[in-house]
Amino acid sequence: MEGLIYLEDGTVFKGTGFGFKGTAVGELVFNTAMTGYQKILTDPSYKGQIINMTYPLIGNYGISSVDNESEKVHAFGVVVKDLCDMPSNSNSIMTIDKWLRDMGVPGVFGVDTRQITKKIRNKGTVKCVISTEGISISEAAEICDRGQIRGDWMKEAAVKEKTVMKSLSDSDEKPLSVAVIDFGVKGNILTCLRERNCELTLYPYGTLAEQILAGKPDGIFLTNGPGDPEKAEEAIEEVRHLINMSGIPMFGICMGHQVLAIALGGKTYKLKYGHRGGNHGVFDKNTKRSYITSQNHGYAVQYESIILKGMEITHLNLNDGTVEGMEHRDLPIFSVQFHPEASPGPNDTGYLFDKFIAMMKEDKNNA
Numbered sequence: 001m002e003g004l005i006y007l008e009d010g011t012v013f014k015g016t017g018f019g020f021k022g023t024a025v026g027e028l029v030f031n032t033a034m035t036g037y038q039k040i041l042t043d044p045s046y047k048g049q050i051i052n053m054t055y056p057l058i059g060n061y062g063i064s065s066v067d068n069e070s071e072k073v074h075a076f077g078v079v080v081k082d083l084c085d086m087p088s089n090s091n092s093i094m095t096i097d098k099w100l101r102d103m104g105v106p107g108v109f110g111v112d113t114r115q116i117t118k119k120i121r122n123k124g125t126v127k128c129v130i131s132t133e134g135i136s137i138s139e140a141a142e143i144c145d146r147g148q149i150r151g152d153w154m155k156e157a158a159v160k161e162k163t164v165m166k167s168l169s170d171s172d173e174k175p176l177s178v179a180v181i182d183f184g185v186k187g188n189i190l191t192c193l194r195e196r197n198c199e200l201t202l203y204p205y206g207t208l209a210e211q212i213l214a215g216k217p218d219g220i221f222l223t224n225g226p227g228d229p230e231k232a233e234e235a236i237e238e239v240r241h242l243i244n245m246s247g248i249p250m251f252g253i254c255m256g257h258q259v260l261a262i263a264l265g266g267k268t269y270k271l272k273y274g275h276r277g278g279n280h281g282v283f284d285k286n287t288k289r290s291y292i293t294s295q296n297h298g299y300a301v302q303y304e305s306i307i308l309k310g311m312e313i314t315h316l317n318l319n320d321g322t323v324e325g326m327e328h329r330d331l332p333i334f335s336v337q338f339h340p341e342a343s344p345g346p347n348d349t350g351y352l353f354d355k356f357i358a359m360m361k362e363d364k365n366n367a
């Protein structure tokens with residue numbers, strides 16, 4: 001199959017198509033993780049995006065039945081340098097080519113992914129067309145022109161119905177009950193909470209604060225998710241009510257962190273090309289330690305906008321100084337921009353889930 005990448009500024013990359021025979025429009029971003037392509041492609045936060053992988057060999061350990069972050073591939077396309085069609089891994093059940101064909105997602109290999117990355121670094125993320133069905137450059141230009149980059153994907157990525165998930169712990173203690181405000185959660189976030197003896201209730205996008213509090217949760221968790229946090233207006237409103245009404249512990253990751261910031265009166269902005277990969281250095285001001293973190297975000301919380309709203313900045317990105325975490329000075333509320341659940345990436349910041357558990361226990365004891 002022919003493989004075509006067309007950028008909105010007219011730049012064309014020709015390679016070979018794999019996966020699904022089709023055409024998609026999305027925002028072209030790059031991910032620097034050296035492993036974890038299956039987890040990345042099934043992370044719902046990539047909905048609407050075409051991922052250019054900087055690691056040059058993709059597909060070499062195949063696709064397994066245990067490495068999914070959700071049930072489907074959310075990215076709209078994937079661009080790789082060398083594609084491996086003969087995976088070596090005892091867990092592998094199929095090649096990435098077959099998987100993407102089944103999942104309806106086009107891929108292109110054999111293009112200069114370094115050049116694409118440099119382009120994004122210089123110009124910022126761009127609108128792009130990926131095609132494996134032999135369309136012409138002028139057709140691609142037209143499709144690109146017509147294509148819309150949406151910001152409200154979180155409304156579609158969240159669960160459609162209230163969903164309860166049992167604790168996975170064999171502890172004798174009664175599980176903590178956590179209300180999960182869903183924006184398109186990664187599976188391993190849920191596992192990290194369930195393994196720490198939490199019973200979860202996932203709520204669809206826009207569920208009213210009253211309904212969530214009627215379930216008498218011990219804590220509220222705000223998930224990751226795709227799109228522009230400012231487009232999550234309904235959820236921001238309900239989170240604002242939850243902060244004012246409940247006083248119970250809250251923890252947010254990525255989109256959850258951004259929504260929390262806006263609900264508190266802060267602002268977010270779009271980064272030039274975002275942070276996506278498995279080795280982003282973050283400084284924790286509380287522990288005075290640096291951690292290597294897994295990241296996937298295109299927006300960030302504006303520093304000045306949030307310190308005036310009762311929040312303390314707890315984490316900073318070591319590459320560009322952007323806000324990576326915050327904590328309320330008086331209320332049991334904290335959040336991080338990076339991914340303590342890893343998947344893929346280092347597990348070094350898993351202690352943040354323990355912190356949330358400790359907060360909920362303390363709050364319960366004081367009640």
Ligand SMILES: NC(=O)CC[C@H](N)C(=O)O
Pocket residue numbers: 045223224225226227228229253254255256296297298299300
């Ligand atoms: N992983 C996420 O939750 C990403 C949040 C948001 N969509 C962003 O790109 O910044």
